[in-house]
Amino acid sequence: xxxxxxxxxxxxxxxxxxxxxxxxxxxxxxxxxxxxxxxxxxxxxxxxxxxxxxxxxxxxxxxxxxxxxxxxxxxxxxxxxxxxxxxxxxxxxxxxxxxxxxxxxxxxxx
Amino acid sequence: xxxxxxxxxxxxxxxxxxxxxxxxxxxxxxxxxxxxxxxxxxxxxxxxxxxxxxxxxxxxxxxxxxxxxxxxxxxxxxxxxxxxxxxxxxxxxxxxxxxxxxxxxxxxxxxxxxxxx
Numbered sequence: 001x002x003x004x005x006x007x008x009x010x011x012x013x014x015x016x017x018x019x020x021x022x023x024x025x026x027x028x029x030x031x032x033x034x035x036x037x038x039x040x041x042x043x044x045x046x047x048x049x050x051x052x053x054x055x056x057x058x059x060x061x062x063x064x065x066x067x068x069x070x071x072x073x074x075x076x077x078x079x080x081x082x083x084x085x086x087x088x089x090x091x092x093x094x095x096x097x098x099x100x101x102x103x104x105x106x107x108x109x110x
Numbered sequence: 111x112x113x114x115x116x117x118x119x120x121x122x123x124x125x126x127x128x129x130x131x132x133x134x135x136x137x138x139x140x141x142x143x144x145x146x147x148x149x150x151x152x153x154x155x156x157x158x159x160x161x162x163x164x165x166x167x168x169x170x171x172x173x174x175x176x177x178x179x180x181x182x183x184x185x186x187x188x189x190x191x192x193x194x195x196x197x198x199x200x201x202x203x204x205x206x207x208x209x210x211x212x213x214x215x216x217x218x219x220x221x222x223x224x225x226x227x
Contacts, residue, residue, distance in 0.1 A: 003154065035214065044205055044217040045155065051212055088155060092213060097169050099145075099214055101155040 004028065004089050006102035013110045017077040020105045022089035023070065028100055030070040032092040036063070039086045039104070048087075049074065076107075084109045112136040114206050114218035121224045127194045130221045132206030139187040140164040143209040146180060146191045149220075150202040160209070161189060196225045 005023040012018040022034065033052060037045035047056050049065045062077045072091075076083055089102040115133045122128055132144070146158040159170035161180040168180050179192040189206055204221045207214040 033212065035212065044220050046217075047211075047215050050215065054211075056211065056215070090155070090214065096157075096171065098157045098160065098171055099147075100157065101147075103154045 003100055004091060004102035006087075006089060006105045008103070009106050009108065011108040011110055012076075012079045014079055014081065016079045017075060018079060018107065019076075020074045020087050020089075020107070022072045022074070022091075022102050024072075024091055024100070025070050027095045028070075028091040028093040029067065029072055031094060034065065034067060034072040035090045035099075036065055036074045037088045037090065038083075039088060041085075045088060079109055081109050083107060112208065112210055112216040114208060114216060116204075116206060116218040116221045119222040119224070121226065122196050124197055124225055124227055126196050126225075127192060128196055128200075128223060130191045130204050130206075130223070132189045132191075132218050134163075134187045134189070134208065137208070137210060139182075140184055143213070144180075144182065144189040145207045145209065145214050146178075146189075146204060147207060147214065147217075148202040148204045150199070153202075156202075158191070158193075163189065198225050201225045 036049040038048050039045045048063050064075050066073050086104045088104045090099050093100045113135045140163050143160050145160040148156050159180050161168045163182050177194050182189045206218040208216050
């Protein structure tokens with residue numbers, strides 16, 4: 001099963017802007033949109049970004065994403081302590097006919 | 111609002127089978143695809159398969175082909191995951207999710223399955 005690659009950790013101070021990368025292939029990120037999820041300890045993943053930089057109702061515009069070729073990035077601006085969580089990228093994979101996910105990035109707010 | 115409710119936890123012995131439920135509410139169940147995704151301790155999310163809740167058509171990940179079955183009960187707005195021949199490596203949190211906006215948009219709270227003798 002093809003997978004997406006994320007850095008295991010990221011960090012920033014309150015108010016900073018941080019980015020988290022996600023690398024895939026032509027069968028997933030290269031041809032389909034990316035979902036980004038936030039997962040707090042002991043809870044289910046929560047959708048942050050879907051489609052082309054779309055946010056579900058209630059998700060602040062501090063969260064945004066971008067894509068270039070077979071890679072995508074999640075940007076969090078105005079970092080807050082409550083943003084400390086695990087972040088996962090996911091993309092539909094045409095070979096699998098199902099989604100693949102990254103390994104997750106643990107974001108620490110210093 | 112969209113809600114997916116799952117049981118909290120299950121304990122199974124190696125070699126046994128598992129059946130987990132996921133009850134949906136807040137949307138027209140038969141209009142959407144329902145997925146199962148699992149997360150072993152400290153591991154990435156792993157997609158297992160989906161079912162079109164209207165037609166009942168399914169697609170499974172090759173990783174689980176032959177061991178997994180996804181079904182639904184439209185009268186109860188409930189989707190089920192069955193996994194056979196359980197082994198210790200199947201210890202994980204099992205999530206259901208609905209493709210409401212795009213895919214895997216809303217998730218259940220997860221069912222912790224422990225496989226241990």
